[in-house]
Amino acid sequence: MKAIVLSGVGGTDQLVYQEVADPTPGPGQVRIALEAAALNHRDIWIRRGLYAGIKLPVILGSDGVGFVDEVGSGVDLNLIGKRFWINPSLAWGDRPDIPDYKNWRILGLPDQGTYAEKIVVDVAQLEPCPADWSAEAAAALPLAGLTAYRALFTRGRFQAGQSVFITGIGGGVSQMAMQMAVAAGGKVYVSSSSDTKLENARRAGASGGVNYRQEDWVKTAREMIGGDGPDLAIDSAGGKTIDDLIDLVQPGGYVVNYGQTTGACQNLEVRRLFWKQVNLLGTTMGNTSEFRAMLKFYQELNLRPEVDRVFDLAEAGAAHEHMESGEQAGKIVLKIRG
Ligand SMILES: NC(=O)c1ccc[n+]([C@@H]2O[C@H](COP(=O)([O-])OP(=O)(O)OC[C@H]3O[C@@H](n4cnc5c(N)ncnc54)[C@H](OP(=O)(O)O)[C@@H]3O)[C@@H](O)[C@H]2O)c1
Numbered sequence: 001m002k003a004i005v006l007s008g009v010g011g012t013d014q015l016v017y018q019e020v021a022d023p024t025p026g027p028g029q030v031r032i033a034l035e036a037a038a039l040n041h042r043d044i045w046i047r048r049g050l051y052a053g054i055k056l057p058v059i060l061g062s063d064g065v066g067f068v069d070e071v072g073s074g075v076d077l078n079l080i081g082k083r084f085w086i087n088p089s090l091a092w093g094d095r096p097d098i099p100d101y102k103n104w105r106i107l108g109l110p111d112q113g114t115y116a117e118k119i120v121v122d123v124a125q126l127e128p129c130p131a132d133w134s135a136e137a138a139a140a141l142p143l144a145g146l147t148a149y150r151a152l153f154t155r156g157r158f159q160a161g162q163s164v165f166i167t168g169i170g171g172g173v174s175q176m177a178m179q180m181a182v183a184a185g186g187k188v189y190v191s192s193s194s195d196t197k198l199e200n201a202r203r204a205g206a207s208g209g210v211n212y213r214q215e216d217w218v219k220t221a222r223e224m225i226g227g228d229g230p231d232l233a234i235d236s237a238g239g240k241t242i243d244d245l246i247d248l249v250q251p252g253g254y255v256v257n258y259g260q261t262t263g264a265c266q267n268l269e270v271r272r273l274f275w276k277q278v279n280l281l282g283t284t285m286g287n288t289s290e291f292r293a294m295l296k297f298y299q300e301l302n303l304r305p306e307v308d309r310v311f312d313l314a315e316a317g318a319a320h321e322h323m324e325s326g327e328q329a330g331k332i333v334l335k336i337r338g
Pocket residue numbers: 039040041042045143144147167168169170171172173174191192193194197212236237241258259260261262283284285323326327328330
């Protein structure tokens with residue numbers, strides 16, 4: 001089969017489109033012929049050597065959708081030909097609140113990922129994908145949808161009628177958090193480096209947005225949201241933004257973070273955290289129940305994730321460059337077949 005293999009860390013020239021042996025499913029496993037995969041910022045961090053536990057060579061990619069084309073021993077033969085999403089959260093374990101850190105992994109390092117024509121996964125990772133989903137939309141959903149769902153509903157306890165401030169709305173996870181929060185009947189405010197992305201967010205149901213490149217964006221956001229501030233803020237920028245969001249949310253509000261794109265937070269104003277009784281929470285990916293609940297949410301409300309651009313599998317390097325440019329609004333997809 002053809003796959004994109006990462007053999008060294010560095011530039012996009014390290015992503016090599018090449019022939020590799022077809023993987024064979026073991027007991028309890030299936031092989032999926034992938035229709036499409038999608039990028040996550042994690043793939044960029046790994047390619048650049050900025051991720052823990054890198055083992056090379058590896059096929060990157062956490063998101064994928066496709067058809068079962070072979071099953072291992074002990075697996076129902078009737079699965080062959082059926083279409084599935086792959087849950088990228090592997091071996092989460094029994095506790096819903098945290099993963100089993102000894103065994104938990106994200107698909108696409110160290111396990112071989114979805115930038116390939118075929119992939120082998122445990123049958124427990126499969127969730128049925130209906131025919132009315134395009135391969136591109138379906139591939140865009142898993143990792144970002146799961147992360148956004150847990151950040152918003154499990155960790156952020158978001159409910160209809162509440163307000164949420166989501167940073168960096170161009171991001172794949174942010175887009176899905178916005179989509180779900182609007183669909184859940186909340187009031188959504190966003191930030192972005194791009195006024196065009198802010199305008200697009202308003203069209204998608206956001207009540208307002210601020211450009212985080214403006215020095216006084218917290219003040220602008222506070223005036224825009226009114227009252228005591230939002231019930232919840234969701235962030236993956238990290239850095240100083242964490243301090244700013246503790247300032248922005250209402251007393252007793254929630255700040256839920258899932259990334260640190262801009263680096264560590266150097267000067268946290270701790271006084272504000274305790275005085276306002278703010279709940280500062282971290283979140284990562286999610287468990288199997290949350291993955292299923294997220295898929296159900298999207299299907300029942302007939303939502304589709306925002307797909308920014310589609311590249312061929314062989315163009316994975318160009319797709320990475322596009323993500324690194326920060327120009328995207330939504331998910332970047334790799335089309336594999338069909
Ligand atoms: N813990 C987890 O489970 C998990 C899961 C998924 C992702 N992540 C992490 O979350 C981050 C985003 O991932 P992604 O896949 O959604 O990436 P992405 O699609 O590349 O989105 C990155 C977005 O970050 C925004 N951003 C950059 N600098 C910012 C700042 N100073 N303030 C606010 N926003 C800023 C930009 O928004 P604009 O374009 O609107 O300016 C950019 O589009 C990455 O660091 C990733 O590693 C973590």
